[in-house]
Amino acid sequence: MDASYTEGEHTAVCGKRQQFGSRFLSDPARVFHHNAWDSVEWSEEQAAAAERKVQENSTQRVCQEKQVDYEINANKYWNDFYKIHENGFFKDRHWLFTEFPELAPSQNQNHLKALLSENKGSEVPACRSSEDGSGLIIEAQHSCSSVSLGRKTQPPPVEENVTQKLRHLEICADEFPGSSATYRILEVGCGVGNTVFPILQTNNDPRLFVYCCDFSSTAVELVQTNSAYDPSRCFAFVHDLCDEDKSYPVPGDSLDVIILIFVLSAIIPDKMQNAINRLSRLLKPGGMMLLRDYGRYDMAQLRFKKGQCLSENFYVRGDGTRVYFFTQDELDALFTTAGLEKVQNLVDRRLQVNRGKQLTMYRVWIQCKYRKPLLSSTS
Template identity: 70%
Template sequence: MAAPSEARERRPFGRRLLTDPARLFQHNAWDNVEWSEEQEASARSKVQENSSQLLPQDKQEEYEVNAKKYWDDFYKIHENGFFKDRHWLFTEFPELAPNRSSSQNGDSGSGFSNTEESNNEGLGSCENGHCSLETRTGSQLNLIKSPPRGHTEELAAQNDSELSQNGGDYPGLAASYRILEVGCGAGNTVFPILQTNNDPGLFVYCCDFSTTAVHLVQNNAEYDASRCFAFVHDLCNDQSPFPMPEESLDIVILIFVLSAILPEKMQCIVTRLSRLLKPGGMILLRDYGRYDLAQLRFKKGQCLSDNFYVRGDGTRVYFFTQDELDHLFTTAGLEKIQNLVDRRLQVNRGKQMTMYRVWIQCKYCKPTTLQP
C-alpha cells in the first residue's frame, strides 16, 4: 500500500487523457474517457437486452432471504484471493490519512486518481460478475486464518452479546476520531488505515453482513482490538444494534456496499447511517456507475429490477447514477461535498485488452448547524 505522500504524487483525475488512439497501449489507464454517441447507445442497448427478462418474484424473494448465506459462501471461497489492496484509498479519501486533510472543493476536486502500476496488469479482476477496480500489484494483506466450520453462528451470537452489553460504555469511547467502514469484507480498507494512520486518538469500527468476513478480519495478524472493533451487522435490519451511539462518528465508509442492497431499502440505510455522524462528519462512497463493464456483461435472466442484478453466486449488485446517489444523501439531510463519475479506460498492455469502467465517488457531510 502506497503511503499518502506517494499517493498524492499520482496524477489526479483528468490529467491522463487519450487524445491519440495510436497511444492506447502506452499506459495502463486513461482518465475521464469520453464515450461516443455510438458507444453510449450500445451500452444502453445491452442493458435493455439483459433486463428484458426479469426473474420471477419468488426467485427474487429467495435471493433476499438467503443474502447472508451467499455472502458467507463468497468469503469462504475467496477469503483474500479476489479483492486486492486499494492503492487509491488515501489519494481519493485523504480524510482517512493521519493529517485528515479533507477536500472541500466539490466537483472540481482531484476525483479519481490514476492508479497505474508497473506490471501492465491495470485491468483489475472480474470473476463471476464481481469486477474490482483494484490493480493487481502491491503486497497483499496477510489473512492468516480461515474460519473453522460451525464458527460463524458462534461469532454471530458473541457479536450480539457484546453489542447488547455495551450500555453507556462502548468500544472506542475514549477516541477523538472515529471511523466506521460498513461492508468491510476481508479488511482491504480497514488494515491500510490502521497501518498508515498512527493517530493515538483514532478508533476504527468495521462491520459486515457476512460472519465469515468478520472472522477473517478478527483473525488477521494486523487486527488490534485496542484500535479496532469488528462486528456482524445487517444493514437492512433497523433493529440490529450499532456498538456506538448516534452522532459519535467522524467518517462512515461505503465502498462497493450500497450497490449490494435491495434498492427500496437504500434510503432507510443511508438515513440511519447519517444519524451516526457527528455534525461535520462525512460519508465517503465509491461504487458502480451506470453502464459499467460489470453491468454490460450480465446475460438475460439475471436482472431483478431496473439496473439491479444477481450474479451467478447469488450476490446482487446495483448500478447508480449521480442523481440517484445525490437524492439518497440529501434526503438523509447531508450536504454534497463531492459527487463525481469516472469513465475509465483500463488497458492490459501484455494482452492488448481494454475494459471500460464506470465508477462514482461521493462525499457528503452532515451540517454543523441545524437547517431552517
C-alpha cells in the same frame, strides 16, 4: 460485503497518484501502451450502445421465487463468496488516501475541531433521544439495569429519577468501543479489510479508532484473525445495514467518517434510503459520509446476460451476490434525503486494457462525499 472483486483497481502512475489519476489517452493508437487510462470521455455512439445493451439484458427478469431466495439468503451467498476467495483475491486500494484524505485524521482533525468550535451550541449530546430510532438508549438502559435495579427501593422523586436515568445513560455512552477516541471512522461492508488495514497502518494516532462491519460473518472472521487486527484500535462486527431492528455499537452523533465502498450497490434498492438515514444519524455535525460505487453502464453491467436482471439496473451475479448501478442523481437523492449536504458527487470513467488479449474495458464508478450539517434544521 465488499463487492469490489470486479473493480479491477490499478495504479496508473508511479509515486503519489493524483486524484482520479493523471494518465490520459490523447492518441487512440497508443491505447495498448498502458494497462489503464483515466478520465475517458464517451462518444454519443458509445453511450447509446451501452443503453441499448442494458435494455437488452433487462428484458428477461429473474423469477420472483428466486428473487426471494437471493434476498432471504443473501448472507449465505456472501459467506460462500468469502469462503471461496478468503483474503487472497483482493488488491490493495492504492487510491484510497488520494481520493479520501478524510481517512487520514492527523491531517483533518484540527479542521473539523475548528468547525465544531464555532458551532458548540449546535452540537447534540452523544446519547440521542428515542427519535434516533437506533434503539441505543433502550439497550443502554438494559445494560445498566444491574446497577440501577440492584435492589428494590421506593421510587425517588420524579426529578431525581430523571437525573439518575440521564446519569446512567452517560455512563453507558462512555462504555462503547472506542469511546475514548477523538476521531472515529466506520466502514460499512468492510470485506476482508482492504480499507480498514491501510487506515490503521497509515495512521498511528492513538486517538483514532476504526469500526468495521460486514454482512458476512466469514468476512468479519477473516478481519479479526488478520495479523494486522488490533482490538485496541479497531472493532469488527457482523451487521446487516438493512436491519432496522439492530443498532450499531456506537451512539448517535459519534462518528467523524463513514465509508461505503462498493457496498450500497449490493443491497435491494428499496432498502437503500432507510440504510443511509440510519447511518447519517451516527455522524457528528460536520462528519462526512464517503462513497465509491458502480456507475450506470459500467462494464460489469453491460456484461450481464439475459435472465440475470432482478429489477431496473439491479442484477444477480453467478454466485448469488447482487449489484446495482447508480446515477449521480440517485445517490444525491439518497444522501440529501438523509439530511446531508453535497461536498462531492463525480463520475470516474476509466479505460482498462488487457494488452495480452488486446481487449478494452470501460469502467464507470461514482465517488461521493456528503457532510452532516453543523447546524441541524431543528436547532
